Amino acid sequence: MLSGKNILLGITGGIAAYKTTFLVRLLIKAGANVRVILTNSASSFVSPLTLATLSKNPVHSSFVNTDEGTVSWNNHVELGLWADFMIIAPATANTMSKMANGVCDNLLLASYLSAKCPVFFAPAMDLDMYKHPSTIETLDKLQSFGNIMIPATSGELASGLHGEGRMAEPEDMVVFIKEYLLSGLPLKGKKILITAGPTYEAIDPVRFIGNHSSGLMGFELAKAAAKLGAEVILISGPSHLTISHDLVTLIRVVSATEMYDEVHKHYSSVTIAIAAAAVADYRPKTVAEQKIKKSASDFSIDLIKNKDILLSMGELKKDQFIVGFALETENEEENAKGKLKKKNLDAIVLNSLNDTGAGFGKKTNKISFIDKNSTIKTFELKTKTEVALDIMNEIIKRIHV
Ligand code: CTP
Numbered sequence: 001m002l003s004g005k006n007i008l009l010g011i012t013g014g015i016a017a018y019k020t021t022f023l024v025r026l027l028i029k030a031g032a033n034v035r036v037i038l039t040n041s042a043s044s045f046v047s048p049l050t051l052a053t054l055s056k057n058p059v060h061s062s063f064v065n066t067d068e069g070t071v072s073w074n075n076h077v078e079l080g081l082w083a084d085f086m087i088i089a090p091a092t093a094n095t096m097s098k099m100a101n102g103v104c105d106n107l108l109l110a111s112y113l114s115a116k117c118p119v120f121f122a123p124a125m126d127l128d129m130y131k132h133p134s135t136i137e138t139l140d141k142l143q144s145f146g147n148i149m150i151p152a153t154s155g156e157l158a159s160g161l162h163g164e165g166r167m168a169e170p171e172d173m174v175v176f177i178k179e180y181l182l183s184g185l186p187l188k189g190k191k192i193l194i195t196a197g198p199t200y201e202a203i204d205p206v207r208f209i210g211n212h213s214s215g216l217m218g219f220e221l222a223k224a225a226a227k228l229g230a231e232v233i234l235i236s237g238p239s240h241l242t243i244s245h246d247l248v249t250l251i252r253v254v255s256a257t258e259m260y261d262e263v264h265k266h267y268s269s270v271t272i273a274i275a276a277a278a279v280a281d282y283r284p285k286t287v288a289e290q291k292i293k294k295s296a297s298d299f300s301i302d303l304i305k306n307k308d309i310l311l312s313m314g315e316l317k318k319d320q321f322i323v324g325f326a327l328e329t330e331n332e333e334e335n336a337k338g339k340l341k342k343k344n345l346d347a348i349v350l351n352s353l354n355d356t357g358a359g360f361g362k363k364t365n366k367i368s369f370i371d372k373n374s375t376i377k378t379f380e381l382k383t384k385t386e387v388a389l390d391i392m393n394e395i396i397k398r399i400h401v
Contacts, residue, residue, distance in 0.1 A: 001246055005031075006084045007084065008036075008080070009023070009027075009086075011046065011088075012041070012042050013044065013092060013094075015124075016166070019167060020036075020046060021046060021051065026174050034055040034056075034057065035083075036052070037079065037107055038059055039108050042061075062107055063107055076107055076111040079114070080111045080113075080116070083117045085119065086117060088108070092124065093125050093135055093138070100145075119147045120177060121148070122167050123135075127161055130152060150177075152168065153166045153169075153172075185228050187230035190272060191233070191271055192270060194235070194273075195274070197213055197238060198210050198211045198239075199259055199277065199306075201280045203292070204288035204289075204291050205290070209282070209283070211280065211360070212361050213277070214361055215237070216363070217325075218274075219236070220385050220388035221274055221388045228392055228396070233249050233251065234251065236251070237252075237254065237255075260306075267313055271320060272399065274391075275313070275322075275324050276325050279309055281305065282303035285303065285304045286302070310345070323345065323348065324339060324345045325349045328352055328353065337374060347394070349369055350368045355381065365381070369394045
């Protein structure tokens with residue numbers, strides 16, 4: 001969720017500032033880019049060097065840098081615009097009051113006023129300050145501007161008193177932010193099953209029948225679906241690709257039979273299923289226990305048909321939206337529509353081997369998306385990352401109608 005996100009962290013002068021070192025670590029571990037602005041009083045509570053080391057970026061605290069005889073300007077507008085979102089933590093009563101009234105007497109406040117992105121703020125103060133009518137009014141005003149409050153919690157405070165006003169723990173802040181980001185996404189709460197890659201059908205302990213599928217299309221679909229908020233179960237045949245996302249569970253299989261079994265462990269619980277795997281249609285009837293020797297001059301292998309995984313999903317379909325792939329060399333549209341009908345699909349993605357740049361082992365693809373009403377949308381040649389997003393968008397349009 002946070003991978004690749006630009007996060008501007010504004011730290012103000014409260015004892016909870018020391019906890020922001022943990023927050024920076026968690027954000028960096030989640031793959032975010034973090035830049036930190038520290039107010040002057042915050043630097044009494046937490047060291048700029050610690051934050052610079054953890055965030056892997058210089059820490060800013062004033063408008064002007066005068067290092068080593070040169071003078072440069074910390075551009076608050078650039079910082080505000082760089083951010084995908086801003087977190088102000090801890091947010092002291094003083095800073096929040098200034099934020100609520102447009103006061104702009106430090107770099108943090110100038111960046112806050114320049115930021116166009118969502119701004120989270122995590123109040124932290126003593127319990128009586130937290131309950132004061134002016135604080136309550138400030139919190140309401142800040143939220144009415146669209147800022148998102150990460151509520152303070154109850155517990156022991158720096159004063160020794162017990163009550164409300166503790167800054168949320170860094171782990172809880174990260175969960176809160178992820179939940180918030182997720183809530184705005186179109187596939188939040190939806191579970192998607194995706195098959196990917198080739199399957200290998202064993203001949204003997206060292207040989208197999210396989211194909212050249214890299215799995216890239218399926219992995220890109222999984223990434224796109226997760227980015228749009230879906231929980232993804234990615235079932236992949238042998239592929240060198242990896243994926244790391246909170247919302248994606250990768251299950252690796254080898255043969256079509258294993259893929260079939262894994263699919264049916266999850267199929268009944270999903271809303272959407274996409275079969276992007278290049279499943280072997282046949283497998284050797286028997287698998288030799290020992291490596292086959294090259295003694296005979298002729299050699300043949302008896303093959304039997306694998307179960308069609310997608311067809312089986314179509315047969316068991318309840319409310320699922322099912323999408324298949326068709327790779328065709330002739331009568332493309334007609335063949336794809338035939339597969340859509342035969343397998344009881346909601347849509348089929350057609351790639352034609354006649355299109356240069358499309359298909360196995362390529363980083364690009366050229367597809368047509370055909371739904372069960374025979375509506376066809378043809379796309380330009382694009383990277384598989386872009387194609388995956390196009391496919392997800394076509395699905396989203398149809399599951400929300
Ligand atoms: N598929 C599957 N299980 C199989 C075979 C195919 O799930 N055993 C899925 C693929 O993931 C893809 C679609 O079915 O989504 C492809 O349909 P298919 O009829 O197998 O296409 P081709 O393999 O191209 O068939 P043919 O060779 O008959 O054209």
